Amino acid sequence: xxxxxxxxxxxxxxxxxxxxxxxxxxxxxxxxxxxxxxxxxxxxxxxxxxxxxxxxxxxxxxxxxxxxxxxxxxxxxxxxxxxxxxxxxxxxxxxxxxxxxxxxxxxxxxxxxxxxxxxxxxxxxxxxxxxxxxxxxxxxxxxxxxxxxxxxxxxxxxxxxxxxxxxxxxxxxxxxxxxxxxxxxxxxxxxxxxxxxxxxxxxxxxxxxxxxxxxxxxxxxxxxxxxxxxxxxxxxxxxxxxxxxxxxxxxxxxxxxxxxxxxxxxxxxxxxxxxxxxxxxxxxxxxxxxxxxxxxxxxxxxxxxxxxxxxxxxxxxxxxxxxxxxxxxxxxxxxxxxxxxxxxxxxxxxxxxxxxxxxxxxxxxxxxxxxxxxxxxxxxxxxxxxxxxxxxxxxxxxxxxxxxxxx
Amino acid sequence: xxxxxxxxxxxxxxxxxxxxxxxxxxxxxxxxxxxxxxxxxxxxxxxxxxxxxxxxxxxxxxxxxxxxxxxxxxxxxxxxxxxxxxxxxxxxxxxxxxxxxxxxxxxxxxxxxxxxxxxxxxxxxxxxxxxxxxxxxxxxxxxxxxxxxxxxxxxxxxxxxxxxxxxxxxxxxxxxxxxxxxxxxxxxxxxxxxxxxxxxxxxxxxxxxxxxxxxxxxxxxxxxxxxxxxxxxxxxxxxxxxxxxxxxxxxxxxxxxxxxxxxxxxxxxxxxxxxxxxxxxxxxxxxxxxxxxxxxxx
Numbered sequence: 271x272x273x274x275x276x277x278x279x280x281x282x283x284x285x286x287x288x289x290x291x292x293x294x295x296x297x298x299x300x301x302x303x304x305x306x307x308x309x310x311x312x313x314x315x316x317x318x319x320x321x322x323x324x325x326x327x328x329x330x331x332x333x334x335x336x337x338x339x340x341x342x343x344x345x346x347x348x349x350x351x352x353x354x355x356x357x358x359x360x361x362x363x364x365x366x367x368x369x370x371x372x373x374x375x376x377x378x379x380x381x382x383x384x385x386x387x388x389x390x391x392x393x394x395x396x397x398x399x400x401x402x403x404x405x406x407x408x409x410x411x412x413x414x415x416x417x418x419x420x421x422x423x424x425x426x427x428x429x430x431x432x433x434x435x436x437x438x439x440x441x442x443x444x445x446x447x448x449x450x451x452x453x454x455x456x457x458x459x460x461x462x463x464x465x466x467x468x469x470x471x472x473x474x475x476x477x478x479x480x481x482x483x484x485x486x487x488x489x490x491x492x493x494x495x496x497x498x499x500x501x502x503x504x505x506x507x508x509x510x511x512x513x514x515x516x517x518x519x520x521x522x523x524x525x526x527x528x529x530x531x532x533x534x535x536x537x538x539x540x541x542x543x544x545x546x547x548x549x550x551x552x553x554x555x556x557x558x559x560x561x562x563x564x565x566x567x568x569x570x571x572x573x574x575x576x577x578x579x580x581x582x583x584x585x586x587x588x589x590x591x592x593x594x595x596x597x598x599x600x601x602x603x604x605x606x607x608x609x610x611x612x613x614x615x616x617x618x619x620x621x622x623x624x625x626x627x628x629x630x631x632x633x634x635x636x637x638x639x640x641x642x643x644x645x646x647x648x649x650x651x652x653x654x655x656x657x658x659x660x661x662x663x664x665x666x667x668x669x670x671x672x673x674x675x676x677x
Numbered sequence: 678x679x680x681x682x683x684x685x686x687x688x689x690x691x692x693x694x695x696x697x698x699x700x701x702x703x704x705x706x707x708x709x710x711x712x713x714x715x716x717x718x719x720x721x722x723x724x725x726x727x728x729x730x731x732x733x734x735x736x737x738x739x740x741x742x743x744x745x746x747x748x749x750x751x752x753x754x755x756x757x758x759x760x761x762x763x764x765x766x767x768x769x770x771x772x773x774x775x776x777x778x779x780x781x782x783x784x785x786x787x788x789x790x791x792x793x794x795x796x797x798x799x800x801x802x803x804x805x806x807x808x809x810x811x812x813x814x815x816x817x818x819x820x821x822x823x824x825x826x827x828x829x830x831x832x833x834x835x836x837x838x839x840x841x842x843x844x845x846x847x848x849x850x851x852x853x854x855x856x857x858x859x860x861x862x863x864x865x866x867x868x869x870x871x872x873x874x875x876x877x878x879x880x881x882x883x884x885x886x887x888x889x890x891x892x893x894x895x896x897x898x899x900x901x902x903x904x905x906x907x908x909x910x911x912x913x914x915x916x917x918x919x920x921x922x923x924x925x926x927x928x929x930x931x932x933x934x935x936x937x938x939x940x941x942x943x944x945x946x947x948x949x950x951x952x953x954x955x956x957x958x959x960x961x962x963x964x965x966x967x968x969x970x971x972x973x974x975x
């Protein structure tokens with residue numbers, strides 16, 4: 271096994287080497303976007319390979335759709351958008367390296383992408399140092415703000431808190447927490463515990479499985495023995511498959527003990543298999559089935575471009591929306607300069623597929639409608655509840671007294 | 678009480694999965710001292726075989742039954758091919774076999790990605806295997822998952838079949854002969870290269886069967902083998918290399934240990950504790966549960 275250890279060491283060293291490269295050689299001066307000529311370049315930074323590719327490729331496709339549409343209708347400030355797509359390869363140091371390349375070599379006006387919190391945390395200092403903009407399209411654990419990041423996915427008060435409110439309204443008094451062992455589920459569960467304490471709900475257990483783990487028999491046994499009213503699931507990726515198979519084997523159902531998931535969208539439902547998920551709940555801001563003319567148009571355009579069997583999902587919709595929001599900000603600022611774009615951002619609106627969204631200039635998050643959905647046997651998600659109006663983003667949960675201890 | 682019984686059953690069922698994935702490795706590692714890092718990818722091949730068959734056979738139950746022998750042949754064929762192409766040139770150089778088979782495992786993963794795509798795929802379990810049976814009824818019922826019972830049965834069948842093959846058949850006698858004394862077997866007229874290839878075929882075929890079983894538990898993906906192979910090596914090393922008896926005992930002991938620790942702590946802590954227990958055990962018995970001295974397989 272000595273050989274294997276040596277190889278692991280070599281690989282690790284190589285990865286560290288890549289990381290050092292990105293840290294060095296940055297100047298303090300902001301990298302100016304290249305807007306000479308009749309095009310403006312933007313960066314698309316997604317994992318096109320590795321474990322996250324399944325989700326992030328769909329986001330890249332969705333960004334490209336928005337760019338194509340904008341170009342067809344005349345571009346931004348009279349310039350056509352030219353996307354430069356880079357592969358973050360599901361690896362954080364690579365994300366930082368590619369972000370730096372997009373800003374300094376390609377001199378993009380803005381960058382769209384990232385998915386995992388780890389990749390966002392890795393590129394955050396790069397965008398801040400170079401004073402360049404990132405539009406981040408995925409729901410996340412909150413408790414973060416950056417002057418150079420626009421967050422177009424949900425923060426916790428637009429997804430997790432409404433999910434809990436829904437359980438409470440259904441009379442669920444005890445919950446069990448199951449999640450993957452990394453930053454998002456751990457932070458989310460801290461918030462859930464604080465909420466439960468303040469709302470008279472009992473948390474009967476909290477279990478984490480390593481990312482990618484597929485052995486869930488004991489966790490299923492523990493969940494079953496707890497006799498909780500519901501399960502709050504923050505598992506990511508493949509683990510969901512094994513978890514829901516085991517859940518069914520243990521004789522648990524959506525009727526006896528419903529599961530609310532925050533990381534399973536249409537694409538994931540398709541790969542897990544709706545026979546294991548039918549009847550279970552999800553919390554998001556958008557579903558393919560969301561009513562409205564803007565969504566009908568979006569779904570139709572996406573399927574026409576990428577295939578009739580391809581579902582649309584929440585992160586894809588947030589990514590699509592982010593390009594239009596950037597366009598509106600640029601047009602209001604009459605400039606591609608990030609500082610001017612930022613200054614123009616407050617109050618920008620767009621008729622997104624999820625409904626009208628508004629940018630909150632102070633937090634650089636957006637107002638979003640929360641939606642609880644039920645997974646159907648056809649693999650699509652039907653809305654069973656929505657918040658009625660777009661909820662003001664509150665990444666630090668300042669509006670909730672029970673969240674005062676969190677940071 | 679039901680909790681203890683339930684967790685013991687869970688432990689035994691984890692042990693059955695471990696046993697299935699380690700069984701073939703015990704044969705190839707024990708027989709030929711080949712550290713086959715591609716063993717996990719043979720498991721993957723078995724799982725994808727199940728997936729492909731299910732696409733052409735609509736009945737989930739029938740496709741599972743057909744998948745068992747077909748996956749055995751597919752994975753076994755891959756193993757025999759690997760042995761013939763590369764490994765037979767590298768006997769007596771265990772570290773080189775490690776590197777070569779590791780390279781092969783990476784290539785097989787990429788091949789799977791090219792054929793089936795990067796996202797994981799699923800099979801439908803037959804209705805019969807998605808439910809559970811109630812062993813003790815009442816307020817706090819004890820239930821056993823049918824899929825886990827099926828895997829347990831499969832593991833027992835595989836152990837018995839392998840054991841009988843090694844004990845009773847001419848092929849088994851030849852394998853044992855080669856393991857005990859390769860040179861003497863050769864001069865006695867046994868074609869050791871043919872025995873090697875057959876043993877490799879059998880060991881890899883068992884990996885294919887393990888792959889079929891795993892489709893009942895979790896997702897099928899290009900990297901599923903990598904996640905499993907470490908556990909399989911642990912079982913073999915602790916059980917004593919080339920020791921069928923040791924493999925069986927250790928697989929069940931580790932399974933029960935994992936499930937009991939997991940219930941009282943968390944998944945991650947339990948994994949660490951099991952590893953610590955293994956390290957401690959190997960300090961005490963570096964050669965594993967059963968010694969290599971007798972060099973017998975059964």
